[in-house]
Amino acid sequence: MADTKREIERKYESDDSGLPDLTGVGGVTDVIDMGLVELDATYYDTADQRLTAASLTLRRRTGGSDAGWHLKFPVAPGVRDEIRCPLSDTVPAEIAALVRSRVRGAELVPVVRLRSARDVRHLVDADGAVLAEASVDTVTADRLIGKGGSAQWTEIEVELADEADPALLDRVDKRLRKAGVRPSKSASKLARALEQTGGTRHGSGRRAKPVTAGDHVLAYVREQREKILEHDPGVRRDVPDAGHQMRVATRRLRSTLRTFGKVLDPAVTDAIAVELKWLAGELGLDRDQEVLAERLTTALGDLPPALVHGPVSKRFTTWASARHGSARGHLLAILDSARYLALLDTLDALLADPPLRKKAAGKPEKVLAKAVRKDLAKVSRLVTEAMELPPGEERDVALHEARKKGKRTRYAAEAAVPALGGTARSLAKSMKSLTKLLGEHQDSVMARRTLRELSAVAHAAGENGFTYGALHAREEARAAQVEARLPGLWKEARSQAAV
Known part of the structure; x- marks a missing residue:
């Protein structure tokens, strides 16, 4: 059975310095080390990447607390609705229906595999409630269609906890920028993987201004x-x-x-x-x-x-x-x-x-x-x-x-x-x-x-x-x-x- 989660997050470039100290930012009284999580995700799309062109992502992921199938729809910059289904060998029928208008008769095939070593931190308030999760992800991407190719990078991801104040992300952003951390140029890991393994940046070009x-x-x-x-x-x-x-x-x-x-x-x-x-x-x-x-x-x-x-x-x-x-x-x-x-x-x-x-x-x-x-x-x-x-x-x-x-x-x-x-x-x-x-x-x-x-x-x-x-x-x-x-x-x- 599918469930839905509103995901509000921001992504940043990272170097060897890792995550700056975020204690004291917007009500954050402590930063708790939650350890390292190994994630393994295979992203699916049509051969001509119709889902990617529409800024949709479909993946099958193992590892972490939310292993399963995830389909993400863009809502606004940095905001996506994530539809989740339990882990299975094939695309769940509920998710397949949600992308049918895009996919139609085409086959959904594996296009990219992303393996991430995620170093997780919980940003908590004085009562111990989690306000956000900040992580440093070391990512290895392998292209599974076409000529193939691999890429590696490290990024910082900050995801707002359920019911937390979105203004916290603005305050975190200010602290990160002050520390020299810059926003990611890619909207998602998948987009970055496709670009760095020989793919095309979808949606980056603009149509010519109408004349006739x-x-x-x-x-x-x-x-x-x-x-x-x-x-x-x-x-x-x-x-x-x-x-x-x-x-x-x-x-x-x-x-x-x-x-x-x-x-x-x-x-x-x-x-x-x-x-x-x-x-x-x-x-x-x-x-x-x-x-x-x-x-x-x-x-x-x-x-x-x-x-x-x-x-x-x-x-x-x-x-x-x-x-x-x-x-x-x-x-x-x-x-x-x-x-x-x-x-x-x-x-x-x-x-x-x-x-x-x-x-x-x-x-x-x-x-x-x-x-x-x-x-x-x-x-x-x-x-x-x-x-x-x-x-x-x-x-x-x-x-x-x-x-x-x-x-x-x-x-x-x-x-x-x-x-x-x-x-x-x-x-x-x-x-x-x-x-x-x-x-x-x-x-x-x-x-x-x-x-x-x-x-x-x-x-x-x-x-x-x-x-x-x-x-x-x-x-x-x-x-x-x-x-x-x-x-x-x-x-x-x-x-x-x-x-």
Whole structure:
């Protein structure tokens, strides 16, 4: 069974002088010698090093107190989440799933072996509590693929203890620098091993600054593709908001392909857009359910007790839990499906050999602005038509369509910001305000639909349906308030949205 640990550490170059005295630094009252530990780690990756390129590390390590399989995800500079599984001969299924979007059909093979003699010190406070672990590691690295090669070095590593104040690392850093110790040039032992045994420094090069319209569109496509891959493990781990962020990236990517059809050939991208719509729909099942459940629960809590009749709260909870469980299992199956992995392969192929049209070579200020204005005109027409309809289901549907086109316009404007600057940024902000208001309206539509369904179930069970009706009436009032605010907000948005 896997567990997760947040690892906060800093690495430094070391010479024969070893670790400077850290007594008295940031509440450290004693430095305890914990002895020498022998560690032996084999790092795994694909032959073309896809995990390394994404700053992920996967290793099988023996020795020390945490022998087993470790998968590390970057969170911030010096901060990583480490997924741990017990020691076994092969990559555990739980870990293999977390790297599937990167690895896909490729094989994970040993790429580097690192043997470390770790001289460990515990930095403790006056009560004997461990604040951090400082070690001097003497490392021997052997490359296991390609032409091979070996390297040796010594480094200092300082890792914060669980629940300790991160400010301690800043104080330790100051003491180490004063003693002449300098931060490591490599982010990890694996990165250093690959570099010193004949490998390539991944991620060190920068892409050329976008010049043409095609450059800008492809840069945005690449960014959203990477975000899909980045959030995939979080969705599998049920990390809060990961599914929402992955869904947003999927929608942004689909909208970009739709909007900039004069840049990327729709004959190629239309089929990809269909698959992205499918993926966004699957990702939204659980998210939409979560948002709706929270809305209904909050609304019920706001009702005066005298208006609550029957086991409404229990019925809400049962409904939400049942839907979440089934949606969760379904989503995991989607992320392991051949269809999803094929979509990721297709996105890679699109970026490797983009189907550029003639307009792709044009000036971004002209090509991108024209595409964005076209999207904005569609939003304007849909909002106007929706508000001319009488309140009811037809208007609800029309406002929902306006919301979807507003999001598309927002994403198009975001993609154009590097080329168009403040005008595109203002439009994106205006569209965000519009779609947020229309989102509130659509949430009310879905809440009323669910209340009617739950009321019917409650009635069939012989329960009082009064509370469902009261909540329904309040949702109608909220939707009416949104519709009343819409004309003024839309007028303001249009005045700020000149592109």
